[in-house]
Amino acid sequence: MRAFPVDLPSGARYWTVIDEDLCVVPVADQWLRFLRFGRGRTELTTRSYAGGAVFYFRWCRATGRRWEEAARDLGLFMVWLRFSPARLGAETSTVVWGPGTRPLRGERRVNGVLAAVRGLLSYAVSVGAVHRSVLGQLYELADSRDLPEEAKGEETGLYYRLRARHRLQEPKADVDRARDDELVAMFLACRSARDRLIVLLHGRVGLRRGQVAGLRRSDCHLLPDSRALGCDEEGAHVHVRRRANSNRAWSKSKTAWVQPLDFLVVQAFDQYVDERLERLGAGGSDFLLVNLSREPLGAPMSPAAMGELFERLSARAKLGRKVGPHMARRAFGSNVANAGGSWDEVQMLLGQEHPGSVAPYVIPDRSRVREAVERVPSPRELSGRGER
Numbered sequence: 001m002r003a004f005p006v007d008l009p010s011g012a013r014y015w016t017v018i019d020e021d022l023c024v025v026p027v028a029d030q031w032l033r034f035l036r037f038g039r040g041r042t043e044l045t046t047r048s049y050a051g052g053a054v055f056y057f058r059w060c061r062a063t064g065r066r067w068e069e070a071a072r073d074l075g076l077f078m079v080w081l082r083f084s085p086a087r088l089g090a091e092t093s094t095v096v097w098g099p100g101t102r103p104l105r106g107e108r109r110v111n112g113v114l115a116a117v118r119g120l121l122s123y124a125v126s127v128g129a130v131h132r133s134v135l136g137q138l139y140e141l142a143d144s145r146d147l148p149e150e151a152k153g154e155e156t157g158l159y160y161r162l163r164a165r166h167r168l169q170e171p172k173a174d175v176d177r178a179r180d181d182e183l184v185a186m187f188l189a190c191r192s193a194r195d196r197l198i199v200l201l202h203g204r205v206g207l208r209r210g211q212v213a214g215l216r217r218s219d220c221h222l223l224p225d226s227r228a229l230g231c232d233e234e235g236a237h238v239h240v241r242r243r244a245n246s247n248r249a250w251s252k253s254k255t256a257w258v259q260p261l262d263f264l265v266v267q268a269f270d271q272y273v274d275e276r277l278e279r280l281g282a283g284g285s286d287f288l289l290v291n292l293s294r295e296p297l298g299a300p301m302s303p304a305a306m307g308e309l310f311e312r313l314s315a316r317a318k319l320g321r322k323v324g325p326h327m328a329r330r331a332f333g334s335n336v337a338n339a340g341g342s343w344d345e346v347q348m349l350l351g352q353e354h355p356g357s358v359a360p361y362v363i364p365d366r367s368r369v370r371e372a373v374e375r376v377p378s379p380r381e382l383s384g385r386g387e388r
Contacts, residue, residue, distance in 0.1 A: 001025075001057045003050035012036070012244050013043050015050040017057065028053050031123040040242075042210075042250045052116025055081060068130045071121055071137040074114070074166045081110050107168040114166055140165050177330035177363045178203060178323045185317035186310070193271040194292055195309060200265050202306075202325045206332035206350055207259065209306035209325040211240050214249035215288040222266050236261040240351060247287065247300040253351040260349075333361035 004018045014036035017028040032050055035041040059077050060067040070077070082103050118138050124130035139162040183203040190196040201212045219239040221231050231239075237258050242251040261269075276284065276292065284290045284298030291299050306325050314323045329350070336346050347358045 001054045001061070003047060003054050005047070010244070011246060013248070015043070015047040017050050017053050019057075025053075025057065027124050027127070027129050028057075028120060030127065031120055034123065035119075040254060042252065043248060044250070048112065049116040049119060052113040053120050055113050056117045056120070068124070068134075071117075071134045074117070074137070077117075078110060078114070078166060078168070081105060081113055107170040110168050111170060114164070118164060138165060139163060175330070175363065176327060177334050178327040180331065180335070182314075182317070182319050182323050183328060183331060185319060186313040186323065189313050189317040192292065193268065193275040194289060195313070197265075197268040197272045198289065198306060198309060199313070199328070200268050202310075203328035203331055204265055205238070205259055205261065206329050206336075207240065208252060208329060209303045210250045210252065211351075212249075212325075213247055213287075213289065213301055213303045213306055214241075214243065214245050214251055216286045217288050218286065220269065220288060222261070222269055233258050236266045245287075245300070247302045249300070249303050251351075253353065255351075255353070257348070257351050259351075330361050330363060333358070334363045337362045 001017060001019055003015050005013055005015050007013050014032055016032050017025040019025055028050070031053075032046045035049065036043070036046050056070075056077065057067055059065075059080050060070050063070075063076075063080075065073065079099065082105055083099070083101060085104060121130055121134055121138060125132050125135055141162065183199065187196055187199050190199060198212060201207050201215075202209065215238060219241065221229055221233065221238070222236045223229070224235060226233055226237075237260050239256060240251060240253065240259055241256040242254060276290070279292050280290070280298050285300050287300035289301045291297055291301065310324050310328070311322055314321065333346050333350050336349060337343075341349075343358060346362060350358060350361055352358050352361075
């Protein structure tokens with residue numbers, strides 16, 4: 001069993017599951033196609049879920065279980081997944097794997113695989129491939145009575161929800177942002193106008209790397225008045241759109257939005273356009289960011305290339321750690337908040353659909369936190385006002 005990429009004639013791509021005879025596993029393939037084209041999930045999501053399904057099918061095969069009925073033993077699957085190596089060779093055949101030995105997969109990885117398995121089996125129930133009793137083995141039914149009042153929101157009545165039965169407690173991970181001095185150092189370490197623009201599009205515009213890689217030249221309106229281009233938006237901006245791209249770039253946001261640009265980013269655009277014209281002339285693809293020094297010249301950069309660039313710049317700037325594109329995006333969200341931006345402004349600028357999704361992107365400056373504490377009046381000040 002293994003995950004396998006499928007390129008469709010339309011240019012779209014998703015990942016499926018094939019068996020030892022290189023035949024597609026039907027129910028897994030239907031589920032992954034549904035995720036990609038019915039639910040609008042990204043190619044990377046289908047890749048992750050296909051990999052999770054592969055682990056489940058391998059375990060069923062190794063233990064002699066039917067995958068349609070093995071959900072009742074997911075606890076054993078969790079142990080197997082935590083400790084079993086991906087490949088059992090001759091050198092590992094005499095080794096005992098299990099509790100007491102060093103885990104080979106962390107809690108987050110195990111939970112990701114379990115989420116894929118729940119999705120696969122739930123879909124199989126919906127199409128009649130698996131008995132509906134399996135849902136009771138995957139989820140327990142809970143109601144709103146055990147929720148704190150803050151979590152109930154405006155819901156006043158009793159309502160029910162499904163809670164996964166099998167899940168490991170994950171250690172709390174620190175969410176970090178790129179510091180401003182790090183972004184400046186990376187900007188100065190760039191060796192081309194294109195790379196400087198990429199750093200700014202992440203750190204000063206707040207786009208994801210898939211959104212940056214997916215920008216087309218036609219998405220970029222840099223004039224103060226764009227009505228001549230058929231656009232009613234004022235000021236310099238870019239249109240962030242979800243579309244199928246040949247370089248696998250994908251905007252996570254389902255809805256399109258307009259992202260304003262400041263004069264620094266516009267200046268970086270101008271310098272890059274001059275650089276691109278000098279090296280490619282009027283050629284190259286319609287993608288904004290393309291290869292300028294490696295073959296094939298003019299081909300669009302991939303999202304992975306954005307991450308590789310940030311890794312190189314982190315080393316070249318001697319930062320002492322790797323600063324990735326997403327850390328630059330968090331820096332943008334935090335800087336907007338530190339500059340007095342409201343929560344809804346940060347939400348709109350980050351292209352987030354739900355207000356609650358903004359929290360991981362806003363890491364307040366410590367000085368701003370101290371100022372917030374100092375703004376709270378002391379009891380002495382309050383009592384003095386009362387006496388007057």
